[in-house]
Each structure stands twice: as structure tokens, then as C-alpha cells.
Amino acid sequence: MTNVIELDNLTVSFGARPILKGLSIALAGRAIGLLGPNGAGKTTLIHTLLGFHKPSGGTARVLGFDIRRDAISMRAGVGYMPERDAYIAEMTAVHLVRLMAELSGIPSEAALERAHEALFFVGLGEARYRGLETYSLGMKQLAKLAQSIVHSPKLIILDEPTNGLDPPARRRMLDLVKQIRDSGHARILFSSHLLRDVEEVCEDVLILRDGQIASYVNLEEDRKANEGALEIEASGDIDAFALALAGRGCSVTPAGPRRARLTLGEGMTATQVFEIAASSSAQVRRLVPKRDSLEDIFHKALVNGRGSL
Amino acid sequence: MAVYEHSYAPYTGALTPRWSRFLVIPRHAVREVFRSRLLTGTFAISFVYPLVSAILIYLHHNINALSIFELPVRALLPIDSGFFQAYVSTQAIFAFLITLFVGPALIASDLTNNGLPLYLARPFTRFEYIAGKLTVVVALLSAVTWLPGMLLIGLQAYLEGGSWLVRHLPLVSGVFFGSWMWIAVLSMLALAVSAFVRRAIAARAALFGAMIVPSALAAVINFSFRTTWGGLVSFRSCLDSILVALLGSETRVDVPAGPALFSILLLVGMCAGALALRVRAYEVVR
Known part of the structure; x- marks a missing residue:
């Protein structure tokens, strides 16, 4: 165009x-x-x-x-x-x-x-x-x-x-x-x-x-770049759970206490996240697809953009 | 596309030439202007004096008509520079009244309603906008000043013979340029006032003041300093001086034509500057 x-x-x-x-x-x-x-x-x-x-x-x-x-x-x-x-x-x-x-x-x-x-x-x-x-x-x-x-x-x-x-x-x-x-x-x-x-x-x-x-x-x-991005909240052995996820090719970014932003590895599905949690003695409390709304983008741009906050 | 098909479709026809687009403004404005009965009445009355003048010219050349009315030729006004000076001066009063009705609202209403961005966001310049608004006043004032004036001169030349026109060429240029000086001053002053005073009624009062106050000021200056140069601050005195010089009349005037012309050009220049300053899509607060 x-x-x-x-x-x-x-x-x-x-x-x-x-x-x-x-x-x-x-x-x-x-x-x-x-x-x-x-x-x-x-x-x-x-x-x-x-x-x-x-x-x-x-x-x-x-x-x-x-x-x-x-x-x-x-x-x-x-x-x-x-x-x-x-x-x-x-x-x-x-x-x-x-x-x-x-x-x-x-x-x-x-x-x-x-x-x-x-x-x-x-x-x-x-x-x-x-x-x-x-x-x-x-x-x-x-x-x-x-x-x-x-x-x-x-x-x-x-x-x-x-x-x-x-x-x-x-x-x-x-x-x-x-x-x-x-x-x-x-x-x-x-x-x-x-x-x-x-x-x-x-x-x-x-x-x-x-x-x-x-x-x-x-x-x-x-939106496409954010496909496969999830927001997760878990309890139990969180460290072991995070390590296990990383071992399966997932990217885990902490986003607060017991919460993280998760990008699934190649070919992975959300169901497998529950299996990995079970094997790591952790419990998934919340798992929702994460998509940046324009509000997030706007907020990020104002904080991180070239304009200083 | 039929009007009932509520979809968005582009226009694919021919466009008008760019130079002619400023004429869109007077075409639409004149229609609105004549909605006012007061203006229509004033406009109609302004043709009475040219009509009376035409009758006088006719009587001068028609012995039968004079005898019917039992009028001696000497009782009639002579058809000379004084006759046409009186014509231009009288019609200038009607021109002022028409300007008072039409001029003040021309730009003021666009400024009040934020209409300027609508005009200037189009392939239309500020100059074209001002030219369009100016044309509204100029067209109306031309219709009551130099156009009937030229017809009167034409009638006199027709009845008197072609040699009269050759002998009185200064009359032609006097009526034409003298009228145009009035038109230029009135239209520019009206637009400048309209661009500064947003309420049409206040703009009318300001325009009326612009006519009266300088004349009063000129009288005060003349009286206080025992001079006649105070007339330079009154555009009416200046225009009278220029008209007298153009017609070659012997009427006594306050100021010589040269300085009067300079004063008028200065006034028109100031009005143009004021318009350039005010006619903008948005006011910038620095």
C-alpha cells in the first residue's frame, strides 16, 4: 500500500x-x-x-x-x-x-x-x-x-x-x-x-x-505477534513450574506475585501447560489469552516511547 | 448514484476551472443577501436618482417634452461635471447604505461559526476567499454606481452626438474611477470591520462609526488648527477631492487630490493588512 x-x-x-x-x-x-x-x-x-x-x-x-x-x-x-x-x-x-x-x-x-x-x-x-x-x-x-x-x-x-x-x-x-x-x-x-x-x-x-x-x-x-501469549496465575512450586515451562521452550516473564506472562513454545497448547503444572507440583489458578489492547499499547508508548514520561 | 442508494461512491465528472471558483461565494451570497426586504428596498430605491437623472438628460434634448411640462431649459440642471459629481456623491450614499447591510456579516458570520476551516481546507486560498467576499460587495455597489453612471453618459452622448463624448472624456473617467474609489474603500473597510467584529450588528455600528467619526475628527482638526488638512483623516473628504480632480470640476475641496489619494491608498492598504491578519483557518495562540 x-x-x-x-x-x-x-x-x-x-x-x-x-x-x-x-x-x-x-x-x-x-x-x-x-x-x-x-x-x-x-x-x-x-x-x-x-x-x-x-x-x-x-x-x-x-x-x-x-x-x-x-x-x-x-x-x-x-x-x-x-x-x-x-x-x-x-x-x-x-x-x-x-x-x-x-x-x-x-x-x-x-x-x-x-x-x-x-x-x-x-x-x-x-x-x-x-x-x-x-x-x-x-x-x-x-x-x-x-x-x-x-x-x-x-x-x-x-x-x-x-x-x-x-x-x-x-x-x-x-x-x-x-x-x-x-x-x-x-x-x-x-x-x-x-x-x-x-x-x-x-x-x-x-x-x-x-x-x-x-x-x-x-x-x-x-495482535498476530501476541498470538500464543497467555497470562497465568499459579500457586505451589512456582519456581519448578517456571523452569519446566522454560525447558519446553516457553518464554516466561514475571508480571507480579504468582503471575507471569507466558508465550507458548513451538507446537504447544494450553492443555499442556496444565500437565506441566501437575508434574511440577504447581496449580494453575488462572490462564487467559493475553492480547495487548490499544490501551496497553498507548500506555506503553507513553511510558517507553521517545517522549519521556 | 441515486440518492436513495446509501453507499459511498466517488465523483468522477469534470471539474470547474480553478480561477473561477472564487465566484462560487458571491453566487451563493447574493441569493442570501436579497432575502432581506430592507436591503432589497434600499437597493431598489438606489435606482431612483439614476432614473431621475436619465429623465433630466432626456428633457434637455426633447423640446416637445419641455413644452408639455411648460419647463424652460434654463430651469433644468446643466449636464456637466457638476451634474455627474452630484450623481456620484448621491449614489455613494446609497452604496454606503448597501454596504452597511451586506458587508459586516460577510466574514463575521464565518468567524463566529468557525466556518473558515471549511473553506480553507479545500483547494481554495485565503486570497480567493477574500476575493469572493469582496466580489459580493463590489457587484452590488457597481450596480448602483458606475454601471448606471456609464448608461447616463451613454444616453447623453447618444442624444447630444458623439463629439460631446470626445469633449467630455474626463467625465467618463471621473464617474468610472470616482465610483470605483468609493467601491474600493467601502468594500475593503466593510470586510476589515467584518473580520474583526464577530457580531454583525456590532460590525454595522463600527462601520457606521468609521464613516462618521473621521469626518467629525476632520472638522475638529480643521476648526482647532484653522486649516483644511484635517480632511485627510476623513475618507469622505478625500474621495470628494479625488472625484473633483477626476471630473475637472471647480468645486472647492479641503485637501488636494494627491495627498487625498495617498490617504485613501493607505486606508485600503491597512484594510488589506487587517484581512491578511484575520482571515486564517485557525487563530494561533503564541
Whole structure:
């Protein structure tokens, strides 16, 4: 898969205050999550990629276009859903989305047709002639999504798209994003502080901390790497049990009193762990598959990543 | 794709040329602007003076009509530089009223509702955004100033004969450039105020103040220092001076045209600087 975003020593400062500190990475996934604590630089990175802020050092390429030299060409292929409430006063949803389509270069009549399509797609078909001021928060979020996809961008940047949504609206938003992702027509950069949302939608995750890259992981590969990993709690002769497991090719990493993280040896099954425990005079109290959740990855990245804790 | 097919499909049709996209803004804005009955009424009334002027020009050249109304030719205003100076000055008042209705909300509403990122995240520059907003005001003001002015000159030239136009070429440039000076000042001032004052009603008050306060200040300076150079701080005095110079009229003015032009260019430059400063997708807190 081709790189959708390439950061090349990207540095952004506001006055003397550095916000992004020499970021270098190539992002290639279908849906890339952008995570980080408040003030990590997520929104600044998005705004810089869109050309709203000038880099003070380095550069970035989005869809192959350099953001310093070809910002306009780049933005033709990008759709953006801002984090904050954003609309144009005294406009209906269909008017707003049509205007945005026309500004992206779609002729007037086709823009109107596309506006209807986009609003039906996001589920605002029946409310498309209502003024945006009368919309609920969830509806405004959907209208923002509609305007971000109306011109068929190749990259859709979603900044906190589920912010403030109630559970059904959040579910609807995530389903729409997944539908766009699975259509293969557009790649997605999904910025959120809600780990569950990112985990559900994204395949790759870029974690920022203090303006630096703390981690970049492919969730699927990470899951595969964790296959055969178990969390075990045992009693009895634990030392003999650990030695026996190591003798059978297992990797045992202590994870607290009587608890360890266990990676099974080649060809081994969980049932054999019980047999080894019995032969070592130990009792297995708990044995569960261990898979790093995004929360674990996020936490590890913040502790161990390049950003210091 | 039919609208009832709720799936995501890309657009594959042709795109409009890039240079023309700033015109999307005035096309959509003008539709909204004329929803206001007050503005529509003011806009309609602003054509009364050009209509009366056209009738006067017609009467000047129609003896039969004069005799019907029993009017001596001397009772009519002469069709000279004074006639067109009065035309531009009167229409400038209507231009100001229209600007007062239209201008302040143009950028202010986008700033209030955080609409700028929606525009500027597209293949659309800040310059195009400002040009688009400017076009809304410029188009409306052109319709009530130099466009009818040119028609009046055309009517006079048609009735008087082609040689009149040759003898009065300064009138053509005076009405055209004099109107454009007003349009440039009013539209730039309106957008600059709109970019700084987020509430449209407050922006209207600020724009009204920008017209009244400098004139009052100019009067105070002139009175206090027994001079006429105070007119330099009033864009109205400056524009009058420039118009008089363009038309070759003999009306007495406060300040010479050269310094007045410099003052106007400075004001327009300051408005452009203010717009460049304020029209950004996001404000950066340093």
C-alpha cells in the first residue's frame, strides 16, 4: 500500500514554543488512528498537513504532494472534518454541502446532486433542508462528515468525529467511517482521544506525546505477534513450574506475585501447560489469552516511547 | 448514484476551472443577501436618482417634452461635471447604505461559526476567499454606481452626438474611477470591520462609526488648527477631492487630490493588512 502521509523531520513552532519536534515517519494504512494526550500535537499536526500552519522546519507529503509547495493540489484530494462546531450561518445542510462541493470544483448541478447523496449517505436525508443552527450536536457532526466526503477525497481527515455524541450517534458515526474505509475509495486519518473508537476503526495507530512520535503500530500485526501469549496465575512450586515451562521452550516473564506472562513454545497448547503444572507440583489458578489492547499499547508508548514520561 | 442508494461512491465528472471558483461565494451570497426586504428596498430605491437623472438628460434634448411640462431649459440642471459629481456623491450614499447591510456579516458570520476551516481546507486560498467576499460587495455597489453612471453618459452622448463624448472624456473617467474609489474603500473597510467584529450588528455600528467619526475628527482638526488638512483623516473628504480632480470640476475641496489619494491608498492598504491578519483557518495562540 502506498504511503498516504510522509513526515520528513516536520517541525512546527508557534513563536518560540515548539509544538511538533522533528517528526519523521511514513503512514500507509487504510485507516490511521492519531492518538495522544491533550497537548500532544495531534490537532497541530492535522492543521499543518492541511496547510493551515507553516512548518518551521522539515516538510510533509500528503498523497504525494509537498505541503509547502503543492498545498492547493494536495487539498483537492483531502476532506476535512474539523473538531469544533463549524458551519456557515443561515444555511441548510444541503446548501452548505453543495457550496463545499462547488468550492472543490464540482459544477453547480452535479454539486447539488452530490450534496443530496452525501447527506443521504450520512443519514441526514430527511433533515437536509433544515437550517444547520437547528441541528443537534450529532446531526452537526454528520453534516460535517457529509461536507468532508462530498468531493470524493482520497484522504479524509476526521478530527474527533465522535466527540460529544450519544451512544447511538457514536455507533452510527463509526459505522459510516468503517463503510468509507471498506469501500477502498478513501484513506482515513482518525484523530481521537477515545481509544475504543480508534481501535474499532483503525488498522494503524500513530501515538504522539509532547510533539514527538511515541509509537506507530499496526494493530493487526501487533495482535498476530501476541498470538500464543497467555497470562497465568499459579500457586505451589512456582519456581519448578517456571523452569519446566522454560525447558519446553516457553518464554516466561514475571508480571507480579504468582503471575507471569507466558508465550507458548513451538507446537504447544494450553492443555499442556496444565500437565506441566501437575508434574511440577504447581496449580494453575488462572490462564487467559493475553492480547495487548490499544490501551496497553498507548500506555506503553507513553511510558517507553521517545517522549519521556 | 441515486440518492436513495446509501453507499459511498466517488465523483468522477469534470471539474470547474480553478480561477473561477472564487465566484462560487458571491453566487451563493447574493441569493442570501436579497432575502432581506430592507436591503432589497434600499437597493431598489438606489435606482431612483439614476432614473431621475436619465429623465433630466432626456428633457434637455426633447423640446416637445419641455413644452408639455411648460419647463424652460434654463430651469433644468446643466449636464456637466457638476451634474455627474452630484450623481456620484448621491449614489455613494446609497452604496454606503448597501454596504452597511451586506458587508459586516460577510466574514463575521464565518468567524463566529468557525466556518473558515471549511473553506480553507479545500483547494481554495485565503486570497480567493477574500476575493469572493469582496466580489459580493463590489457587484452590488457597481450596480448602483458606475454601471448606471456609464448608461447616463451613454444616453447623453447618444442624444447630444458623439463629439460631446470626445469633449467630455474626463467625465467618463471621473464617474468610472470616482465610483470605483468609493467601491474600493467601502468594500475593503466593510470586510476589515467584518473580520474583526464577530457580531454583525456590532460590525454595522463600527462601520457606521468609521464613516462618521473621521469626518467629525476632520472638522475638529480643521476648526482647532484653522486649516483644511484635517480632511485627510476623513475618507469622505478625500474621495470628494479625488472625484473633483477626476471630473475637472471647480468645486472647492479641503485637501488636494494627491495627498487625498495617498490617504485613501493607505486606508485600503491597512484594510488589506487587517484581512491578511484575520482571515486564517485557525487563530494561533503564541
